[in-house]
Amino acid sequence: MKRKVELKNHQREIHFFRLRLFFGLGFASLLMLILLARLFYLQVLQHGHFDTLAESNRIYVVPIVPNRGVITDRNGVVLARNYAGYTLELTPENIPDLNATIEEIGKLVEIKPKDLRRFKKLMAERRSLQTLPLRTRLTDDEVARFAAQRYRFPGVELKARLFREYPYYEMTSHLLGYIGRVNQQELDELDKQGLATNYMGSEYIGKTGIEQYYEKVLHGTTGFEEVEVDAGGRAVRMVARTAPESGKNLTLTLDANLQEVAVQAFGDFRGALVAIDPASGEVLAYVSKPGYDPNLFIDGIDSESWDALNNSPDVPLNNRALRGQYPMGSTIKPFMALTGLHFGARSPDFSISDPGYYMLPGSRHQYRDWKVGGHGRVDMFRSIVVSCDTYYYGLATELGIDRMVDFLGQFGFGKRTGIDLEGEVPGLLPSSAWKMQRHQQVWYPGDTVSAGIGQGYQLATPLQMAHVTATLANGGIAYRPHLTREVQGGAPGTSQPVFDLKIPPQDIALVKRAMQAVTQPGGTAAGSFYGASYPVAGKTGTAQVIAIKQGEKYDEKKVSEYNRDHAWFIAFAPADQPRIALAVLAENGGHGSSTAAPIARKVFDYYLLGKRPQPLRKAAVKEAAEGD
The missing domain is CATH 3.40.710.10 (DD-peptidase/beta-lactamase superfamily)
Incomplete structure (x- = not known):
């Protein structure tokens, strides 16, 4: 008995081929339309937003800390002043081995036991990513030695800063008080008062005495620099600058x-x-x-x-x-x-x-x-x-x-x-x-x-x-x-x-x-x-x-x-x-x-x-x- 041989239905195959081709082209067209719509949304409708983001990535805002006001007595004798100096500061998160790094730094710059004790104390109180001073008031020789070896110490910076000085030491301590590093509690209080922006970049605040009572007058107004940076984060040029306003000087009634x-x-x-x-x-x-x-x-x-100081029977504090x-x-x-x-x-x-x-x-x-x-x-x-x-x-x-x-x-x-x-x-x-x-x-x-x-x-x-x-x-x-x-710029008090x-x-x-x-x-x-x-x-x-x-x-x-x-x-x-x-x-x-x-x-x-x-x-x- 002979098997019946079926011939191909070319017409039907062509029909299904065309149907698959139609759906394929339709799906591809839909994807293209979605892509075009997304591109239109990002490049046209959201152009302003992403242009701002790109600009902010390119522009880095750097706060400029104002000079703190000087305090003098009634005859112009300076009781609290500022002077420029260098400090060696560390960012612990950027240092793989902190102890080894400090040991190596000690070969270039003298690190005294009291410097280490203070550093450890600040470590316990610090905020995240805050730089901490290891040594302050470096000599010119120490600055030169460390600068030549700077590349060996990632996370360690040599910074030029203004330092506060009280030239009469104990004589005016309870009257003037002192400034110290800003702690978290003080930052929270500044934030409540709407003053946090004015303390961006500032590390010090009045803690006691005249320094505390007249903090807002002495601190001044923080300035800002807008700096253009390249892909590597290096500064290329300064785009804009708002100059800081120095704190006002105080003239005391004291002789x-x-x-x-x-x-x-x-x-x-x-x-x-x-x-x-x-x-x-x-x-x-x-x-x-x-x-x-x-x-x-x-x-x-x-x-x-x-x-x-704290344990002295004379209670000097x-x-x-x-x-x-x-x-x-x-x-x-x-x-x-x-x-x-x-x-x-x-x-x-x-x-x-x-x-x-x-x-x-x-x-x-x-x-x-x-x-x-x-x-x-x-x-x-x-x-x-x-x-x-x-x-x-x-x-x-x-x-x-x-x-x-x-x-x-x-x-x-x-x-x-x-x-x-x-x-x-x-x-x-x-x-x-x-x-x-x-x-x-x-x-x-x-x-x-x-x-x-x-x-x-x-x-x-x-x-x-x-x-x-x-x-x-x-x-x-x-x-x-x-x-x-008298407060600088104001009339003498009556x-x-x-x-x-x-x-x-x-x-x-x-x-x-x-x-x-x-x-x-x-x-x-x-x-x-x-x-x-x-x-x-x-x-x-x-x-x-x-x-x-x-x-x-x-x-x-x-x-x-x-x-x-x-x-x-x-x-x-x-x-x-x-x-x-x-x-x-x-x-x-x-x-x-x-x-x-x-x-x-x-x-x-x-x-x-x-x-x-x-x-x-x-x-x-x-x-x-x-x-x-």
């Missing part, structure tokens, strides 16, 4: 020579001194001793130096003038006298017979006067001259704590002065309500007795004491203490009174005469001002550090140095036309008459007469025969 004299006058003593022009509130001298070298903090202080709170002792007595006159609790002629102690009615407890046996007959004038405790024990009891707080608070006790420095504390002017809230205890009559001579809970800062003394010298008219006299207590002139005159008699024969500070060619009005004070039990007598020789009494002296001169008012606190200095008053004498002698003194030494200080 640098007077500041130096005041620091030297303290000799070996710790303490604080603030001197003010009573007629304007300008701060003429501002001392907190001991100080520290602010230059150590600029690039990050090394751990060894930090430990030495403590700004005693601004934040030190001490019992004010007998320096409160002139103000207590004015309080008594204000409320009519005392008249100028009222006198007491001082037996050497005071007893509350119905009590057997004796509040002793500093002079055994008492001062005899004492009126208000003499109570200030001889610093009679017994007089003020009785006055405080009659006034009561709340009336005392009412008047003394108007003077400025227990309040911040408003000086242009961050971190000021208000001191403490306690009341019965304060004690109940703070200690959940009632206010006892004995608390009032102690408050009458500036002991107990009462606390004041040296700055605050200088402020109230200047207000008294100015007849009850107060000016806000301030440190800045001072306006912040309040006028409107104290009767006869009351002020009585207290001023008594304070002047303090520095004359028979007064507690007579020895310190013997032979002075100008009249001085002052008041000595001694502030207890540790309590003395009833019946015991304080013996300085049996007490450790840091538990000895503090020595106070407040004063203004010339007494008839005050040009300077001050407060001196000699920490653990004993008696105000023998320690604090001599320091004030040296400051007055220089400011009023131009005499430079010899410093006061602990071994040369003799306890006064009497007086506090």
